[in-house]
Structures are given as structure tokens and as C-alpha cells.
Amino acid sequence: MAEITYREALKRALREELAHDPDVVVWGEDIVAYGGGGAYGVTAGLSKEFPGRIRDTPIAEEAIVGVGIGAAMGGCRPVVELMTINFALVAWDQIVNHAAKQHHMFNGKIKVPMVMRSPAGFGRTAATHSQNFDAWLSSIPGLKVVEPATPYDAKGLLKSAIRDDDPVFFIEHLQLYGTRGEVPDEEYFIPLGVSERKREGKHLTVVTWGRMLVETMKAAKTLSDEGVELDVIDLRTLRPMDLSLAIESVKKTNHAIVVEEGWRSIGLGAEIVASLQEQAFNYLDAPIARVAGLEVPMPYAKNLERATLPFADDVVMAVRAMLANKY
């Protein structure tokens, strides 16, 4: 088993699925020529291995998604890349009114086996280029939404997403592309719709996903030195959301914090808190807390950007605040 990056794990998934199924095609802006393959290098080199099946498209996200939907209806399995999640907004109509509607609206007669890959993230890129739409994307019936946090999950989930017969929005993260983790050489799949416990602990449950899992794991280390053990649940798929582990965990720890990167109000955390209190209210010793991004358009200035985003320190503070009078 080798340690590889999240970026490399995604590429391996694409490579295996391209080799497995001739109907898989990969389209997106700057995924062939630019920098050797992709604004963030995920497709680097693939166009040489699979001539004609990896193609640069015009800058027209509405068409990238829309043409992808049509090709999927016609029997292809397109994997379309939207350079960053911010540009997915240009394709919002295609995602919501077309991709997510076809199967139900046409009474099960039409399928849209398409994956839309796109990274969230930030990096001094200001208000229109540093957004997180986890909550928004996850609010649409008919769309599946996946967000892996580790290289292992990235590969296994992308392979499942490509073989899935529904449109899947596959959320990646700029801050995760360079992270490393063990990925087996053998083929494996991770089922969509299944959460995973990433760390066992008895004092407090953290429910999280994506970049915030990495931050939470750092926080867990710090807290462990203080004698506080976090039980960390990684959702992995945001729609349909599997809260079974989270609920089970809360029944054990009696404390929960939801950690997300996106804006706090109307966020995914709000949904998770509501579901946990519906199903585990009697087990809670304290109101469930949320760690989330500040609700401001992202400023460019370094200090302001830093102030709007949650990191490990914020998770540590939230946990300490909740357990202040306990241990």
C-alpha cells in the first residue's frame, strides 16, 4: 500500500474507470493542455493515455453540465469537471432543473449517470472564488452529493460515483488536493450514502466532512493530550445523508458539535443538529454546538480571510467550551 495524494487518488479512480468502461468520457475547462492537465492537476497526463476521451471544453459551464446530461441520457458516462465550485453557479439551472429532475419527471424512463467534479476551497481569491456550497447543493432531491476527506475515500467514492446511475455532485477541496494518505493498489469501492467513524472516543461526538475532517482530526490530537477523546464521524456523502453513526455516537457521548466550513445559518450544520435532536434529544447533556464559517463575502486581505474560516483551533475552543464544567 502506498501513500499518495488526494489528487493522485482521484486520478487513479478516473484512470481505472476510463479503462473499465469505454462510455466514460471526461470533459472540462483546461483539463488537457493547461499545466499538463487541469487547473489543479487532477487529470494530468490522462489525455495521452485515453486519446479523445479527455477533452478541453469552452468556458461555458451551463453547456459543460448540460451537454454532459444529454450525453448521459444517450448512454455515455460523462465525468465533467467544473474548475471550481464557484463556477458551478453558471450551471445551476442545468444541475437543478435538468440533472436532478430527469429520472423522476420522466417516470423513471430517463437516467443521468453523470458525475460533476468540482473543488471548494480558498486561497486569497476573494468573494466570488472562495465559496462553499455544500448546504446548497445538498438541498436538492434527485442529486447525490459526495465529499471525500481522505485520498482513500476520494478514490473509492469517485469510482462508485462514476458507476452510479444518478447525477452525482462530487465536491473536492483545494486544500485537500496535496494531502496524503494510504491507498491500496487493488481495486476497491466505497458505497455512496454511508458515513464512517474516523476516530473512536467517549467524550464528545464531532460530525463533519471534507476539509473540516482534517482540522477536526488535528483538534482531536490536541484534545487527547488534555484527556478529552473525540468520537469523529465523517459523513462522506452529504445527500443522501447517513446519520446513523452520528446518532449512535451521541447516545454514547451525550455531547455533539457539528463542524462545517460553510456559512453558519441555513447551513448543513443546522440540518444535522435538527436531525440529531429529533432522534437523540434525551441523550444530550448540552445543546449541540456548531463550528462554521463567518457569514461574510470572503475578503481578499489575508488577516480578514483567515478570520472568516474555521480551523483546528476553533474546534478545540468549541469542545473546551462545551465540556468546560465536565472534566
Added chain:
Amino acid sequence: MGMDMNKDELIALYRQMLLIRIFEDKSAEMYAKAKIGGFLHLYNGQEAIAVGALSALRPDDDLVTHYRDHGYALARGLNANAVMAELFGREGGTTGGRGGSMHLADVDKHFWGGYAIVGGHLPLAVGLAYANVHHKTDRIVMCVMGDGSTNIGTFHAALNWAQLWKLPVIFLVENNMYAMGTAINVHSAVIEIYKKASAHDMYAERVDGKDVLAVHEVVCRLAERARGGEGPALLEAVTYRYRGHSMADSDVQRSKSEIAEQKMRDPIPTFAENVLLKRNLLTQADMDRIQKEIEAEVEAAVQFADASPEPALNTLYENIYAHPVANMQSGGSLIGPATLYSGNGKHG
């Protein structure tokens, strides 16, 4: 300004192009020193377009651009200090460090901003032009974009609308032959971009974007048309950018020989030799002096930016809404509920 420029006006064109070139080189240096972060899209090689075009407009004509906007900001007369401070993300910047390189603006100078979602600003330009007509002014709008922006839906929607309502907009397409790393023949079925206007029955021209006087001349004519109520136009300026798409671009996709060939006809020395020196408007000694003056101006801009403080943290919630209302957030916490605005926000 008319088509026949006097000596001072011609020298001003040269100074502006040189200012942009030196400013951009300095920005690259500051990016390498991590004084500047995020995306930095430089304008080297394309200077003649912004300078030629804006010299043909009135200072109160409206300007909307894409994110490759430093040249437009400087040519519109924004202070180099404020522009550099914005790139540094400081309080003294054009938008107080909120926008950075891609979102320079100065509304007092009718520069309504650089925009970073490809095609996003095109309808805005049409709307600004409508507002000018609505308010019975004769101001026109210049809307700048790259070749890669002519494939997205808003391009066609904006062109059709502007033509349909005969609005005074000049759509200026800087065709530098690439959209990021994707060559024009890979991203567009029509590679002579000006022809796309014909789908909307819009008047269009193509100009050598390395020839500042040619750009000036054609924009003068298009502006006169638009101001005279004859409607919008599309101008394709053929050009080339010397650096990668942004500072994040390794630029492996363009061949070294192609770049070298393009640099052989550089808009700045070409103008200096063919016009300023040939017509004896400047001597080589004058040019050396100008170069030194501009270098000093840009160095001063760096000093200014460096000395300018970071924006205060307690300004984070400012200007999210133009009109405060009850229960609006006025402060926040990453781990708990937000602070709410306590005023009543009454209208009127």
C-alpha cells in the same frame, strides 16, 4: 479626445503603457515575495489595448472589465499607490483590501470594477448603458473581456440585448489567443472573434491590439457611433500576453518560440520607435528619463502599500448590506451565534 493627438497626448500614451509594464513586472516580483496572494493576472504585452481604448473615451464614460484589470485601472488614472496597496490587501487599496487584483475599482472615476466570473459582467455593462440612456446622459459603456469569454451564455445574451435596445456599449474583446491554457482553436468554433457579433446583427471590427494608435482610432469611431445613438459595437483587439494566465500558471502549454516571436513586435518600443522617435517628439535621453521616473513611481507604490495597515478585523461585517435592518448580523463567531445589529434600520 479626437483622432489627431498632439505631442503631449502621444507622450502620455507612452507613459501609460510603460507604467503598466513596469507596474506588472513589479507585481510579479511582489507576488514571488508573497506580498501579493491569490490570483494575479498580468497584462504584459497587452498594454496598447487599455491605453489606446481609454484614451479614446471620456473620463466619465463607464468602464467594466474582466479580472485582468491592472492596465485598465492605471490607464483610467487610478493611483498606482492605491492599486498596489489593493494587491497587497491593505486598507489603502482601491477597495480597502476586500477585492484584490481581480476586483480593482473606482466608482468616482466611472470604473465599475474588474470581475472574475467569466462573462459575469457583460449583462452588467448592458444595464449600465441602459441607465445612461434612461437618465438621458450621453455617457457610453466599455465592457472588456477575453477571447475565452465569448463562448458563455451571457456573452450572447448581452450582445443580443444591447443590439435589440440599441444601447451604447462597446464590447472590447482582447483576443490573446488563449483562455488560460486552451488555445482559441480548441475553445471556439469561430476564431475571428469579431464575426460572432454578426449573429446579433451588431457592428464589429478587428484591430491590431499591439498598435496603440490603431486601437485609439477605432475606439474613437465606435464611441462616436454609440454616443450618437447608433447602438453597440464589438471590437476584437488581437494581442498576446507575455506571461502565463496568472502567476499560478506554469505556462508549459505555449511554445517558447511562439512567445519569443510575439515579443519581437512589442507594443511599447514599437510605438516609441515608429512614432515618438521618428517624429522627433522625444529623444532617447527623454525616454531614459521617463523610464526612471516611472520606476520611481512604482517603487513609491510598493513603499506605500507596504506601509499601509491591514484592514481592521472589526470591519469584517461592514458593507455587506447597503441598508442596515433589524437583526442583521453585525459581528460573528466561528464557534457560536452571531452578534446582531441593534438599530431599527427604518427606511426613509
